[in-house]
Amino acid sequence: MDRIDFRSDTVSWPTPAMREAMAQAKVGDDVYGEDPTVRELEALAAEMTGKEAALFVASGTMGNLVGILAHAGRGDEAIVGQDAHTYLYEAGGMSTLGGIFPRVLATDDMGRMDITAVETAVSPDDAHFPQTRLILVENSYGSKGGYPLPPAYFADIRAVADRHGLAVHMDGARLFNAAVAQQIPAADITQHVDSVTFCLSKGLCAPVGSVLCGSAEFIRNAHRMRKVVGGGMRQAGVMAAAGLISLRQMVDRLADDHQRAQKLALGLAQIPGVLVQPEMVKTNMVFFNLAPDVPILADVITEAMQQRANIWVGPTGWRSFRAVTHYWIGDQEIDLFLDTLRAILAEA
Numbered sequence: 493m494d495r496i497d498f499r500s501d502t503v504s505w506p507t508p509a510m511r512e513a514m515a516q517a518k519v520g521d522d523v524y525g526e527d528p529t530v531r532e533l534e535a536l537a538a539e540m541t542g543k544e545a546a547l548f549v550a551s552g553t554m555g556n557l558v559g560i561l562a563h564a565g566r567g568d569e570a571i572v573g574q575d576a577h578t579y580l581y582e583a584g585g586m587s588t589l590g591g592i593f594p595r596v597l598a599t600d601d602m603g604r605m606d607i608t609a610v611e612t613a614v615s616p617d618d619a620h621f622p623q624t625r626l627i628l629v630e631n632s633y634g635s636k637g638g639y640p641l642p643p644a645y646f647a648d649i650r651a652v653a654d655r656h657g658l659a660v661h662m663d664g665a666r667l668f669n670a671a672v673a674q675q676i677p678a679a680d681i682t683q684h685v686d687s688v689t690f691c692l693s694k695g696l697c698a699p700v701g702s703v704l705c706g707s708a709e710f711i712r713n714a715h716r717m718r719k720v721v722g723g724g725m726r727q728a729g730v731m732a733a734a735g736l737i738s739l740r741q742m743v744d745r746l747a748d749d750h751q752r753a754q755k756l757a758l759g760l761a762q763i764p765g766v767l768v769q770p771e772m773v774k775t776n777m778v779f780f781n782l783a784p785d786v787p788i789l790a791d792v793i794t795e796a797m798q799q800r801a802n803i804w805v806g807p808t809g810w811r812s813f814r815a816v817t818h819y820w821i822g823d824q825e826i827d828l829f830l831d832t833l834r835a836i837l838a839e840a
C-alpha cells in the first residue's frame with residue numbers, strides 16, 4: 493500500500509493473488525444466475541456459515557438491508573441494539589425502504605442486549621403495537637471495540653426468537669474475526685441465526701463485496717430484494733474471484749491481525765498520556781484515548797502522524813482514536829506507530 497493506514501480494515505488493498513484470480517476469472521451474467529465464479533463463492537459461503545444458500549451483494553449494508561427486507565415488511569418491528577451498525581450506520585435503510593420500525597435496546601460493554609429486555613420488548617398480538625418479526629444481532633460488535641461475542645449469547649437470543657416465532661439476522665461484517673478470535677468455526681456462531689451477512693472487503697482483503705447467507709427460501713426472497721435495490725451485478729465473477737481467495741486463504745491469518753492489535757494495545761499502554769484497555773482488545777481493533785493532562789487534541793496528533801511517518805489513524809472524537817490492523821499492517825508498522833505517537837506526545 494502507498495500509506496500505512498490504520499483507519500479501518502476496509503482500506504486494505506486486494507492481494508497480488510486476488511488480482512491474478514480476478515484477471516483469470518470465469519464470468520457470466522449473474523442476474524441470469526450464470527456466473528460460475530459467483531455461484532462458487534455463494535456455495536462456499538453457505539457451507540462455511542452452515543446455511544443452505546447464499547447471495548453475493550455489493551456491500552455489507554446491502555446484505556443487511558436485503559436480509560432485513562426479506563424477513564420483515566412495512567409496520568413490522570425489529571429489535572436492535574442502540575449502537576448496532578444496522579441501526580446507526582446504514583442510513584436508516586430498514587425504515588427508509590422497508591417501513592420497518594426499530595425497537596432499540598441498550599447494549600453492554602461487549603455489545604450484548606439483555607436477554608430479558610429482548611423478551612420484554614417482543615410485542616403481544618394487540619392492535620396497539622407494531623408486530624415484532626425480527627431480532628438484529630452483530631458479531632464482532634463494531635461499536636464495542638470489535639468484541640467477539642460467544643455462541644452462548646446467540647443461543648439465548650435464538651431461544652427467545654423461537655418462543656415468539658421471530659427471525660434472527662446477524663450483521664457479521666467481521667464474522668470471521670469473531671470466529672478466529674474464539675478459535676471456533678464460524679458455523680458454531682451462525683447456527684443460532686436464520687441469516688447472516690459477512691464482508692469480504694474488510695480484513696479478508698477483497699476489493700468489493702459481501703455475502704448474505706440463509707435458507708434456500710430466504711435467499712430466493714432476498715434475491716428479489718437485491719433486484720429492488722438495484723443490486724444485480726452481471727459479470728460479478730471478477731469480484732467473486734477475489735472473494736474466493738478471501739474465504740480460502742485469508743480467514744486463518746486474521747489471527748495475525750488480532751495478535752498485532754494486542755501488541756499495539758500493550759505498546760500504547762506503555763506510552764505516557766495514552767489510556768487503553770488491552771484486555772478488551774480481542775480482534776483487530778484498538779480504541780484508545782488521551783489522558784486528561786495531554787494538551788493537544790486528536791486531530792493535531794493524527795495530522796502529525798501523517799506528516800512524520802505517513803501513518804493514517806482515525807480520530808473518533810476530540811480525544812479518542814481507533815486503530816485497525818489488517819493484512820497490510822506488519823510488525824514493523826506497529827513499532828513505527830508506537831514510536832511516532834510516543835515522540836509526538838513527548839513533545840506536546
Ligand SMILES: *Cc1c(COP(=O)(O)O)cnc(C)c1O
Pocket residue numbers: 551552553554577578630632633634663665666691702
Ligand atoms: C463495515 C460494516 C458493515 C457494512 O459496511 P459496508 O461499508 O456497507 O460494507 C456492517 N456492519 C458492521 C458492523 C460493519 O463494520
